[in-house]
Amino acid sequence: MLLLISPDGVEEALDCAKASEHLDIVDVKRPDEGSLGANFPWVIREIRDAVPADKPVSATVGDVPYKPGTVAQAALGAAVSGATYIKVGLYGCTTPDQAVEVMSAAVRAVKDFRPDALVVASGYADAHRIGCVNPLALPDIARRSGCDAAMLDTAIKDGTRLFDHLPPDVCAEFVRRAHDAGLLAALAGSVGVDDLGELTRIGTDIVGVRGAVCAGGDRRAGRIQPRLVAAFRAEMDRCAREFAVVDAAG
Numbered sequence: 398m399l400l401l402i403s404p405d406g407v408e409e410a411l412d413c414a415k416a417s418e419h420l421d422i423v424d425v426k427r428p429d430e431g432s433l434g435a436n437f438p439w440v441i442r443e444i445r446d447a448v449p450a451d452k453p454v455s456a457t458v459g460d461v462p463y464k465p466g467t468v469a470q471a472a473l474g475a476a477v478s479g480a481t482y483i484k485v486g487l488y489g490c491t492t493p494d495q496a497v498e499v500m501s502a503a504v505r506a507v508k509d510f511r512p513d514a515l516v517v518a519s520g521y522a523d524a525h526r527i528g529c530v531n532p533l534a535l536p537d538i539a540r541r542s543g544c545d546a547a548m549l550d551t552a553i554k555d556g557t558r559l560f561d562h563l564p565p566d567v568c569a570e571f572v573r574r575a576h577d578a579g580l581l582a583a584l585a586g587s588v589g590v591d592d593l594g595e596l597t598r599i600g601t602d603i604v605g606v607r608g609a610v611c612a613g614g615d616r617r618a619g620r621i622q623p624r625l626v627a628a629f630r631a632e633m634d635r636c637a638r639e640f641a642v643v644d645a646a647g
Contacts, residue, residue: 398597398637400630401455401583401605402621405436409621410444416623419630422482423448424605425456428617432552433486433519435459435471438478445479455482455517458503460552462489465502472503476511483507484517484548488527493534500542508543515545515581521552522562522586532563536574536582547575550605551586554616559586560595569599576600587616590632597636604633 399421404410405428413423425441427434435458445454456478458471468485475483485503490496496518504516518539520532530538532549539547549571551559559568568584575582584596585605596604610626611619 398601398633399603400626400633401585401603402610402626403605403607404444404621406440407443407447410447412621412623413626414448416626417449417452419623419627420452422603423452423454424482424484425454425480427457428554428607431460431486431488432521432550432554433457433460433484433488435475438474441475441478441480453481454479455484456480457484457486457519460486460488461499463491463495463499464489465499468499469502469506472516473506473510476507476514480514482515482517482546484519486519486521486550486552487535487538488521488529488552490530491528493530493538496530496534496538497541500538500544504543516543517546517548517581517583518542518544519548519550519583522549522559522568523551523553523557525562527552533567533571533574536571536578536580539575539580540578544580546581546583546603547571547578548583548603548605549586554587557587558592559584559588560592562586565595565599568595568601572600572602589614590629593632593636594639597633597640 403424583603608616
C-alpha cells in the first residue's frame with residue numbers, strides 16, 4: 398500500500414520532504430477550494446522542485462463540473478506543471494456517461510502530452526449527499542475512459558470519515574472492481590491510523606491522508622508534521638506484516 402500525503406503549499410511540501418523516506422506520493426491540492434480543490438500551476442511546479450526527484454507528485458484538478466473541455470484543459474495544466482498523477486473529482490457528473498465523457502477528455506489531454514502520466518477518476522463515498530455518480534460505478538467509469546486508477550474520497554469535510562459512508566465490505570467491493578478492471582484502487586476521506594487494518598485487508602493500493610498527519614488532526618488549521626508521517630507509515634508497515642502472517646497461515 399502506497400502512502401499519499403497532501404500538503405497545501407510549498408512550506409508543507411518541505412515538511413513532507415523531511416519525511417520523504419516514509420511516504421510514496423506528494424499530493425498537491427488546495428483544501429480551501431474543496432475536497433479535491435485545485436492548487437495553482439506554479440504551486441505544483443514549486444512543490445515538484447521541493448520534494449525529492451524520486452517521489453512522484455500528484456495534483457487534483459478540482460471538484461469538477463460536467464464540462465469536459467474545461468476539465469481537459471485543467472488536467473493538461475496539471476501534467477505540464479509536473480504532476481505524475483492527475484486526479485479529477487467527478488463532483489458535477491450525475492450519470493456514468495457524463496463521467497466517462499469528462500474522464501475520456503482528461504485522459505486524452507494528459508496522455509497526448511505525457512503518455513506515462515497516470516490519470517485518476519475520483520468519486521465520493523458520500524455521493525448521496527451531493528448527487529453525483531455512485532461510488533461503485535467509479536471503477537467501470539475509469540475503465541471505459543482509459544484511466545489508470547479509481548479513487549474514493551469524501552466530498553463534505555464535516556468530521557465524517559470514509560467508513561462512515563461506505564462500510565469496509567463496500568470499500569472492498571470497490572477495490573475488487575478496480576482490480577478486475579486492471580486499475581489501481583485508492584481510498585481517502587479522513588482516514589486515520591485505526592482504519593489501516595481494514596484498508597490493508599481489502600487490498601487498497603494507495604491510501605491518501607492529510608488530517609491524520611497534521612497537528613491536532615486538523616486538515617485546515619493544522620500543519621503536516623514529519624513525526625506524524627513517520628508514525629503513520631510505521632502503523633501501515635505493522636498492519637502489512639500482520640496481514641502477511643495471517644494470509645500465509647490461512
